[in-house]
Amino acid sequence: MAKKHVSEIKPLEEILSVWDVLTPDERQFVRNNYTVHYYKKNEMIHCEGEVPTHMMILADGKVKVYKEGVGSRSQIIRMLKPGEHFGYRAIIANEANNTNVMAFEASTVYMIKADIFLSILRHNNAFCYRFLEELATDLAASDARTVNLTQKHIRGRLAEALLQLFKKYGVEEDGATISMYLSREDLANLSNMTTSNAIRTLANFVNEHVIAMDGRKLKIIDEERLRKISKMG
Amino acid sequence: MAKKHVSEIKPLEEILSVWDVLTPDERQFVRNNYTVHYYKKNEMIHCEGEVPTHMMILADGKVKVYKEGVGSRSQIIRMLKPGEHFGYRAIIANEANNTNVMAFEASTVYMIKADIFLSILRHNNAFCYRFLEELATDLAASDARTVNLTQKHIRGRLAEALLQLFKKYGVEEDGATISMYLSREDLANLSNMTTSNAIRTLANFVNEHVIAMDGRKLKIIDEERLRKISKMG
């Protein structure tokens, strides 16, 4: 895959979805106070337990947000695509970071210092409300995930994960291959199972003609069936 | 237990933790527009899927917030004590309710109409920010729960649940009995296990002198040990 030139990366103004509610002064304030950071594949962006210093916006690339559990087994909480915010929850709650964030692939991140972010939150109601909406949505997703992961059986959990990837990242030109190539391990960490079981279950789905595989490329063949598997548990 | 007189229930002004950030006008607005509702033990306050109409504040009693999963097996998401808000997440996210709320015991709830709540959120930045903080805190708790429930073994999950009850509701005068009497079923729904297993595991804890039981009264004897069990998985 060819590397993107820096010039291809969208400017903060285009990528920051809440830009439109900022006043001209605030816009200038942000313009004068943001930084850009580049991360290599598998590079850590921040760690669980660290004190948050910046709110971040993914400009380019793909990153995973995950928690380390028992015996350093990790659970992927969410995966981001360009334009999404992260690292700000801990700033608002005035806590240490509760998650790790790692770049899946080479990624570019815009960062805004915590105090600047907080100052805008406290002065611009529309800005504050946007993040309120974002957290309210994320909270429902988190609660839904809890039930998904604890109550569904292995096939249901994997089917659910595939559908989420499909929804979030979309498909290639062929209209079926999910535009996100994950290792079996990441797929397992997303659906709370061991790598062996992710492999086994994927193989079963292929046998049942629900999906097709070519290495890490996963093609959804029978979406309806996948939905049924996800629902039935 | 003797029923409380209505007069013993704290007025909205005292119970609404964000009252202090309201302007005099807003206070009057709320005073003119709230209602009080009484619920009997095991009565439903609202259901998953319903369109939210009010933000609510628990004035008195205890309620559980839970989700129905596969085969109507339920997962308790959180339990509230007087002074806590609920039912407002869906209003903010402009979604249907994602949880059920039921009274554990006779409870009193103050309700504020959704449009009034929203109008204050949109005009009073400090008010908005308070809820932003609340959601940010809840989100971390939800993600932590996901990992707890999926990765820990049955003993660890139950130990965790007991510690949470202990922390949230405190203890009786004896300094050890948790001030919250749950059925074995609710305890199971809190820690993602079957009722049988909750019973069995509680019995084991008693044998190991970690807790003592007298019906629904649970006494924590060895908190350190319980913490260790919760951590080890």
Next chain:
DNA sequence: CTAAATTTGTGCTTTATAACATTGTTGTCA
């Protein structure tokens, strides 16, 4: 380009926990 490391794939074994069945206990109310 080759060696090393990582990732993927499979079969077998073990284990944790759900499901089921049965019995005991307590409290309620006619």
Next chain:
DNA sequence: TGACAACAATGTTATAAAGCACAAATTTAG
């Protein structure tokens, strides 16, 4: 007081999924 219902306790069985060991394939690095 006895009958019924709800809850608690416990033993047995079935099964989903983890753990493990190892081979094959693919990627990365020297």
